[in-house]
Amino acid sequence: MRTELRKSRRHFLRGAGVALALPWMESLQVLRAQSGAGSAVKPPLRFACIYFSNGVDPAHWWAKGVGAAMEFGQAALPLTAVREDLVFIRGLYNQTALTSTSPHLGRMNMLSGAPVSLDPNNIRVGTSMDQVMAREIGNRTPVPSLALSIEPNELRLEDGLSMLYGSSISWTSPTKPAAKEIYPARVFDQMIGDGKGRKLDRSILDAVLQDTHDLQPKISTGDRKKLEEYLESVHDIEKRIDRAAKEERLEGWRPTIDKPNMPRPSDEIPQNVPDHMKLMMDLTVLAFQMDKTRLVTLMLNNDLSQMNFKFIPGVRGALHLDLTHNGKAPELKAMYLKTNQFHMEQFVYLVKRLKEIDEGGQSLLASSTLMLASNLYDGDAHGADQMPVVLAGQAGGALKTGRILDYLDKGNDNRRACSLYLSLMDSMGVKLDRFGDTDQRLAGLFVGSPGTKSAA
Numbered sequence: 001m002r003t004e005l006r007k008s009r010r011h012f013l014r015g016a017g018v019a020l021a022l023p024w025m026e027s028l029q030v031l032r033a034q035s036g037a038g039s040a041v042k043p044p045l046r047f048a049c050i051y052f053s054n055g056v057d058p059a060h061w062w063a064k065g066v067g068a069a070m071e072f073g074q075a076a077l078p079l080t081a082v083r084e085d086l087v088f089i090r091g092l093y094n095q096t097a098l099t100s101t102s103p104h105l106g107r108m109n110m111l112s113g114a115p116v117s118l119d120p121n122n123i124r125v126g127t128s129m130d131q132v133m134a135r136e137i138g139n140r141t142p143v144p145s146l147a148l149s150i151e152p153n154e155l156r157l158e159d160g161l162s163m164l165y166g167s168s169i170s171w172t173s174p175t176k177p178a179a180k181e182i183y184p185a186r187v188f189d190q191m192i193g194d195g196k197g198r199k200l201d202r203s204i205l206d207a208v209l210q211d212t213h214d215l216q217p218k219i220s221t222g223d224r225k226k227l228e229e230y231l232e233s234v235h236d237i238e239k240r241i242d243r244a245a246k247e248e249r250l251e252g253w254r255p256t257i258d259k260p261n262m263p264r265p266s267d268e269i270p271q272n273v274p275d276h277m278k279l280m281m282d283l284t285v286l287a288f289q290m291d292k293t294r295l296v297t298l299m300l301n302n303d304l305s306q307m308n309f310k311f312i313p314g315v316r317g318a319l320h321l322d323l324t325h326n327g328k329a330p331e332l333k334a335m336y337l338k339t340n341q342f343h344m345e346q347f348v349y350l351v352k353r354l355k356e357i358d359e360g361g362q363s364l365l366a367s368s369t370l371m372l373a374s375n376l377y378d379g380d381a382h383g384a385d386q387m388p389v390v391l392a393g394q395a396g397g398a399l400k401t402g403r404i405l406d407y408l409d410k411g412n413d414n415r416r417a418c419s420l421y422l423s424l425m426d427s428m429g430v431k432l433d434r435f436g437d438t439d440q441r442l443a444g445l446f447v448g449s450p451g452t453k454s455a456a
Contacts, residue, residue, distance in 0.1 A: 110242040112171060149168070154302060351370065
């Protein structure tokens, strides 16, 4: 173990050909210092973008107040549970989305700010900010980045354009979307295994636990408990994936027969949407906790989503696309509001999970920046004059939370979403002169940056 500590800043447990990166523990920093491996280091910074499609009900998307006194409109109401960990941002937009003549897919440049090609024979949009970061810092982790989703890529056309635009927010190049993963088991296998896609089973965990005997006498009682909880959480996710694979439920549209007329293939994806989302959130937490990657995008829905939200009480027989394009019909608007709240609840779950994990006197959330956003504001009107954006986490201490930033002031000439991305990339150690449609950082975002008015 001392040899390992001298070799690397990363720490591993090894068993049956599998390596598990340990959670951050203060005792390991002490051991590293004792073994000559250098002084203690801070936990790494992580970034995740959680995307939900088709915008919000604008009449109910608002926030006011500061810290524990922050209040939210009905669409954002679940955020109240984590309001002291949030920055609610008004007014950011992408210029090329606002001016695009395609009301749907022309808006799908949320993380790049680049023009979406309207030539059906030329799929092109800009490289997304998460993939720009992956090029620069992705080599510091086994997995450069994760692009996760609940719904698969759609191959149909919309407005004469490929639905690849609507199925992807992460683009490795202007012409190539990142390969996104919708199967929780595959995400798990990518992070944990022997390099051959083998899942971590109980016997492998037992072998890894044997290796902890060498480590446990050298770490504190609190760290021993943390290590035990960490390994058990790994096993818990595996059990839930196996359980979800055996379930026969189908979300949304149902086929004309209720039993298969062919041999049953391996069913590795949970068909209950809330369970699927929760698993992807937990895998994001695990990826960050294990330092398998520091960059994640997660699409809760595709743009123009066909997801059926009837699993929400009070939402009846309508696809998400129909609810968001509601023509102001009161009944549909009320159900649309419920989907907004559901998306907020998923984000709150992730924030709470990260906040519960200690990394030596501070939470994993404190070393993370989470961004919740949609490419549209008013889904019914295809409004791209601003985007709903919420940040959570402290970015290693650089982000002051419990506040509202308002960029809709008439005197503010810098409200480009790409200014936010430049600032976020700065915080992750990736410095660019320009990104998308701007060369300016977002005023007032981080501690020490030029100020902007915080809304009361």
